[in-house]
Amino acid sequence: MAAKTSTLEALRAAPGRQAVSVIITTFNEEVNVAECIESVLWADEILLVDSFSTDRTVEGAKRYPVTVMQREYFGSAAQKNWAIDRVQHDWVLIIDADERVPEPLAREILTVLATRPAVNGYYIRRENVFIDKVIRHSGWSTDKVVRLFRRDKGRYPNRRVHADLEIEGPVPVLAHPFLHYTFRTFDQYFPKFLNYAEWGAAQAFRDGRRSGFVELALRPLWRFLRTYVVQRGFLDGTHGFVVCTLQAFGVLLKYARLWEYRIRAARGEDLRLPAFDDSVTTWKRPDDD
Numbered sequence: 001m002a003a004k005t006s007t008l009e010a011l012r013a014a015p016g017r018q019a020v021s022v023i024i025t026t027f028n029e030e031v032n033v034a035e036c037i038e039s040v041l042w043a044d045e046i047l048l049v050d051s052f053s054t055d056r057t058v059e060g061a062k063r064y065p066v067t068v069m070q071r072e073y074f075g076s077a078a079q080k081n082w083a084i085d086r087v088q089h090d091w092v093l094i095i096d097a098d099e100r101v102p103e104p105l106a107r108e109i110l111t112v113l114a115t116r117p118a119v120n121g122y123y124i125r126r127e128n129v130f131i132d133k134v135i136r137h138s139g140w141s142t143d144k145v146v147r148l149f150r151r152d153k154g155r156y157p158n159r160r161v162h163a164d165l166e167i168e169g170p171v172p173v174l175a176h177p178f179l180h181y182t183f184r185t186f187d188q189y190f191p192k193f194l195n196y197a198e199w200g201a202a203q204a205f206r207d208g209r210r211s212g213f214v215e216l217a218l219r220p221l222w223r224f225l226r227t228y229v230v231q232r233g234f235l236d237g238t239h240g241f242v243v244c245t246l247q248a249f250g251v252l253l254k255y256a257r258l259w260e261y262r263i264r265a266a267r268g269e270d271l272r273l274p275a276f277d278d279s280v281t282t283w284k285r286p287d288d289d
């Protein structure tokens with residue numbers, strides 16, 4: 001551990017290295033927040049944006065050199081854009097509370113920033129851990145996200161869920177991955193699982209989409225066949241079967257909820273959708289005209 005720490009300190013002190021701000025967004029992440037923060041203590045700034053957690057997330061974060069802010073949650077994209085506008089440094093690393101930056105990835109990031117890169121951002125792969133096992137198939141092995149970028153060159157689009165950072169220019173992939181503890185227990189996973197289905201349905205409703213037999217019957221079936229058969233989820237054994245089944249079930253929940261929304265809207269009911277952030281400043285970069 002001492003050798004690793006000294007290596008990171010040497011990389012942090014490299015002449016000309018560009019400083020980096022880390023953004024972490026949280027809601028009721030007491031179980032994750034300490035390990036997450038500890039994995040990025042090498043950064044020059046850590047900003048944690050909390051959505052008014054009701055557990056001890058904020059108390060846990062304040063044990064570390066972290067700036068804590070709180071804001072109502074309008075979706076991951078809105079929360080991260082809001083945070084991007086409040087960090088100090090030109091380079092930003094975004095990490096979710098259930099993710100970790102292993103020491104090899106930290107070294108690589110610091111090394112890249114010492115070269116004063118010409119690109120505006122980097123993809124980072126994720127090793128997704130499902131109940132103590134890294135899932136190697138079903139599409140999870142190719143999972144990558146743009147998370148290291150110049151703050152004035154990246155912005156999330158106006159979507160409640162599944163929004164990918166939009167970046168200018170080519171985006172290379174770093175060699176080392178995040179660790180992503182996406183599923184520890186069903187108790188931890190189901191609230192997130194249900195929220196994503198609800199938010200996905202609300203986004204689809206706002207976009208004017210509809211749900212019928214194809215969406216309710218064929219989309220979930222195709223999701224299972226694609227992830228379990230085509231993308232070889234069966235090679236992950238029982239873990240793979242559960243992962244692929246849950247993904248298919250999530251698709252069913254999303255379109256069933258959208259189907260319900262359309263029925264209720266047709267009979268004139270006032271629907272209470274999840275809150276969306278419609279502020280123009282959230283979705284435009286500060287230097288945009």
